[in-house]
Amino acid sequence: MDIKLSWGRSVMNGALLASLVLGTPTRLLADTNAEKLGTLRTIRPNNDTDVKTASSVVKQLSESSDVGLIDVLKSMKGASPLGKNWLLGLANSLHRKSPESKNDSLRAFLMDASQDSEARYTVFRWLTDNDAELKAKMLDGMLQDSSPELRFEAVAKVLNSSENLETGVLQSLLDASRQPEQVVAIIGRLGKQGVTVNQSKHFGFLDTWNLIGPFDNVGSKSFDKEYAVESDYAAGKSLSGGYDGKSGAVQWVSETTADPEGVVDLAKVFNNEKGCIVYGVATVELPADIDCEIRVGCINAQKVWVNGKLVIANEVYHTGMQIDQYVAPVKLRAGTNQILIKVCQNEQKEAWAQRYVFQARLCDSTGKAISTK
Amino acid sequence: MTKPGKFIMTSLSNCRSSPHAMRKLVFSFFSIGLSVPLGVGLCAADDWQQFRGPGALGASVSSKLPEQFDGETLKNVAWKTSIPGRSVGGAIVIGDQVITTTGDGMDQRRIRLLSYDTKTGKQRWEQQLVARGRPYCHPTSANAAPTPASDGERVVAFFSSNDLACVDLQGNLVWYRSLATDFPKAGNDVGMSSSPVIVDGVVIVQVECQGDSFAIGINIVDGTTAWLMDRPRKANWSSPTLVKMPSGKSGVILQSSEDLVAVSPSDGKAMWKMEMGCSTTPSAVADGNRLIVPSGGLTVLDLSSAGAPSQLWKENKLNPNACSPVVANDKVYVVNRTVLVCGDAFTGKVLWQLRIPDAKQIWSSPVIAGDRLYLFSMEGACFVVDISGEEGKIVETNQLGDEVLGSPAVVGNAMYVRGATSLWKIASE
Numbered sequence: 001m002d003i004k005l006s007w008g009r010s011v012m013n014g015a016l017l018a019s020l021v022l023g024t025p026t027r028l029l030a031d032t033n034a035e036k037l038g039t040l041r042t043i044r045p046n047n048d049t050d051v052k053t054a055s056s057v058v059k060q061l062s063e064s065s066d067v068g069l070i071d072v073l074k075s076m077k078g079a080s081p082l083g084k085n086w087l088l089g090l091a092n093s094l095h096r097k098s099p100e101s102k103n104d105s106l107r108a109f110l111m112d113a114s115q116d117s118e119a120r121y122t123v124f125r126w127l128t129d130n131d132a133e134l135k136a137k138m139l140d141g142m143l144q145d146s147s148p149e150l151r152f153e154a155v156a157k158v159l160n161s162s163e164n165l166e167t168g169v170l171q172s173l174l175d176a177s178r179q180p181e182q183v184v185a186i187i188g189r190l191g192k193q194g195v196t197v198n199q200s201k202h203f204g205f206l207d208t209w210n211l212i213g214p215f216d217n218v219g220s221k222s223f224d225k226e227y228a229v230e231s232d233y234a235a236g237k238s239l240s241g242g243y244d245g246k247s248g249a250v251q252w253v254s255e256t257t258a259d260p261e262g263v264v265d266l267a268k269v270f271n272n273e274k275g276c277i278v279y280g281v282a283t284v285e286l287p288a289d290i291d292c293e294i295r296v297g298c299i300n301a302q303k304v305w306v307n308g309k310l311v312i313a314n315e316v317y318h319t320g321m322q323i324d325q326y327v328a329p330v331k332l333r334a335g336t337n338q339i340l341i342k343v344c345q346n347e348q349k350e351a352w353a354q355r356y357v358f359q360a361r362l363c364d365s366t367g368k369a370i371s372t373k
Numbered sequence: 374m375t376k377p378g379k380f381i382m383t384s385l386s387n388c389r390s391s392p393h394a395m396r397k398l399v400f401s402f403f404s405i406g407l408s409v410p411l412g413v414g415l416c417a418a419d420d421w422q423q424f425r426g427p428g429a430l431g432a433s434v435s436s437k438l439p440e441q442f443d444g445e446t447l448k449n450v451a452w453k454t455s456i457p458g459r460s461v462g463g464a465i466v467i468g469d470q471v472i473t474t475t476g477d478g479m480d481q482r483r484i485r486l487l488s489y490d491t492k493t494g495k496q497r498w499e500q501q502l503v504a505r506g507r508p509y510c511h512p513t514s515a516n517a518a519p520t521p522a523s524d525g526e527r528v529v530a531f532f533s534s535n536d537l538a539c540v541d542l543q544g545n546l547v548w549y550r551s552l553a554t555d556f557p558k559a560g561n562d563v564g565m566s567s568s569p570v571i572v573d574g575v576v577i578v579q580v581e582c583q584g585d586s587f588a589i590g591i592n593i594v595d596g597t598t599a600w601l602m603d604r605p606r607k608a609n610w611s612s613p614t615l616v617k618m619p620s621g622k623s624g625v626i627l628q629s630s631e632d633l634v635a636v637s638p639s640d641g642k643a644m645w646k647m648e649m650g651c652s653t654t655p656s657a658v659a660d661g662n663r664l665i666v667p668s669g670g671l672t673v674l675d676l677s678s679a680g681a682p683s684q685l686w687k688e689n690k691l692n693p694n695a696c697s698p699v700v701a702n703d704k705v706y707v708v709n710r711t712v713l714v715c716g717d718a719f720t721g722k723v724l725w726q727l728r729i730p731d732a733k734q735i736w737s738s739p740v741i742a743g744d745r746l747y748l749f750s751m752e753g754a755c756f757v758v759d760i761s762g763e764e765g766k767i768v769e770t771n772q773l774g775d776e777v778l779g780s781p782a783v784v785g786n787a788m789y790v791r792g793a794t795s796l797w798k799i800a801s802e
Contacts, residue, residue, distance in 0.1 A: 054548070316582075
């Protein structure tokens with residue numbers, strides 16, 4: 001039985017709401033369930049008390065006969081990432097009890113784009129994992145779905161349907177797709193049809209950087225050393241002057257990469273220098289304030305600041321690199337925004353440890369490039 | 374014989390990474406089928422409850438498997454089921470359930486535990502969550518790289534993204550931990566793969582990388598942290614290994630490129646620690662009182678006395694580069710790239726070597742059933758080796774037609790093989 005509570009409101013208000021509006025024992029029981037769902041929604045990281053409570057709550061709810069599957073799914077909206085997984089685990093248990101009985105409700109939930117995208121994709125999988133025909137039918141209308149996972153599936157369905165898709169279809173897929181590998185594949189297919197897409201611009205990669213270095217990082221000891229570039233940046237000073245580098249005075253050089261994935265090759269610019277640090281500054285002009293994300297890929301240790309604030313730091317060398325490897329939400333402002341990256345190279349001698357590269361892009365939370373001046 | 378590593382009783386400490394350790398990355402994307410925990414909890418004797426099954430040996434000497442099988446004609450294939458996504462871990466068998474994991478959907482972020490009926494291959498239940506850590510890995514590997522573990526009542530699944538989930542045997546979520554959320558710098562975008570073990574009601578997970586590195590003991594009942602131990606900040610794909618200490622108590626062996634440490638599973642305290650460089654892909658194997666450690670080839674330690682274990686022998690010709698050693702009938706078997714090497718488990722003397730023809734890469738740790746050793750190449754060829762004589766002899770080469778990187782599970786007279794996209798039951802028709 002689904003809870004009769006208004007889920008347009010926060011489930012955290014369930015107890016108070018029920019005592020004021022509902023009042024019957026059944027409703028009170030339902031409200032208790034709402035409180036329990038609220039507990040799962042707000043699980044905090046690294047908190048044993050929360051984990052222990054959640055473990056107890058999820059057991060009670062999965063054994064309860066009066067907790068509604070749809071309500072559990074609805075409660076995922078606005079929940080913390082950890083909370084969503086607890087709720088998702090509970091929802092799976094409830095769905096397993098009666099997988100077919102609520103299909104109409106589940107379909108309605110799936111088609112409600114205002115609901116949590118992970119919950120909707122979960123429902124999609126329940127409904128279609130064993131029904132290829134239904135899956136294909138549902139995906140037909142999901143190219144622009146707000147759920148990244150549903151959108152990914154919808155694009156993949158069309159992309160894999162034929163090797164000879166028309167240009168217009170491929171362009172519509174490119175407009176819809178957000179997953180980097182999928183985007184690259186679509187651009188490749190368009191290229192074969194003679195349609196050139198500026199891939200770097202499509203992703204929103206920052207392709208022009210002012211670089212300066214090398215600074216000393218022998219022994220990989222300077223990841224946290226604040227060279228004058230950093231302190232000047234933090235102080236809001238102009239970064240146009242020279243500095244004392246690893247082997248003497250160093251000056252800023254401008255580098256514009258033509259790489260379709262926005263990769264800046266520091267090894268090439270700095271003659272395969274090892275045991276060193278290079279700083280890069282990119283400037284972005286925006287017409288208005290915007291909440292967005294900076295997404296960085298880097299095979300070397302790196303720090304990234306946006307408008308003076310450190311947003312990414314990973315002291316990791318040569319363990320893989322890919323588009324959107326590291327993601328941080330940032331607020332950019334109207335006018336000039338300055339991004340500083342510090343990229344550290346170590347002294348490994350193996351052939352596979354010679355890369356000294358990074359890529360960075362600005363996009364919205366779905367992965368679509370933001371518009372810059 | 375080489376002297377054992379320096380024995381110290383101090384607590385563990387963090388260590389900085391060295392360039393030398395990075396060499397392993399080329400070869401060591403994941404530790405497929407490495408450590409072999411002892412049977413624990415309520416698991417039945419014939420369960421294959423965690424990575425490489427009971428007894429820490431990767432062997433079921435009483436089993437008899439078909440020597441011939443074929444993925445295309447389905448000869449001696451009792452059933453096969455396709456599984457969405459990708460996995461390079463092994464399956465486990467608990468009672469009449471064979472349980473495995475997968476990562477599918479966008480970026481393999483959907484992490485799923487799946488149970489199948491051992492008799493029919495039909496799906497019994499599924500639990501799915503969303504990876505909260507980075508799911509990225511080398512294309513050869515997968516987010517679903519570690520093998521799950523069970524205490525006979527629950528199943529614990531770990532993923533490269535450092536998501537850890539515990540379900541009961543009906544698939545109901547018992548608890549969930551995002552170790553990537555708790556420890557934001559933990560992770561390796563080549564892929565993580567250390568498999569969890571369970572002992573004395575504690576799940577032990579080893580997370581070692583250049584960022585946050587630790588071993589953690591988690592109470593299996595409610596998911597709370599029992600203990601936490603700092604580990605070297607160097608990439609490591611090996612898995613914890615369970616041993617019985619001379620006192621009769623359980624111990625957990627953790628290995629790294631810097632140390633070998635025995636930990637009390639209940640409180641995480643180091644019972645002993647040796648400064649010795651161990652392999653970071655194949656894991657140690659406990660064979661009674663002998664601890665067989667991939668270190669300088671193989672190094673075998675005597676666990677029969679309290680305190681520091683003494684070295685029994687060391688042999689660099691017994692050099693497992695990716696797969697964990699297997700022990701049966703006082704012989705130890707290692708796979709060095711595409712060569713199977715057999716040694717005397719008491720002395721380390723190399724008894725024979727056998728080149729595996731046409732095998733390009735081997736990640737799956739072999740298993741022994743009766744007097745046959747089953748070894749899968751990554752391309753899905755299974756080499757059946759007669760190990761009963763003075764020389765090893767390939768008696769059959771079977772093509773499964775599926776990538777195989779996880780170590781098979783052997784229960785009774787059946788072998789459960791987790792291919793990258795399918796699950797197979799191999800048994801005589």
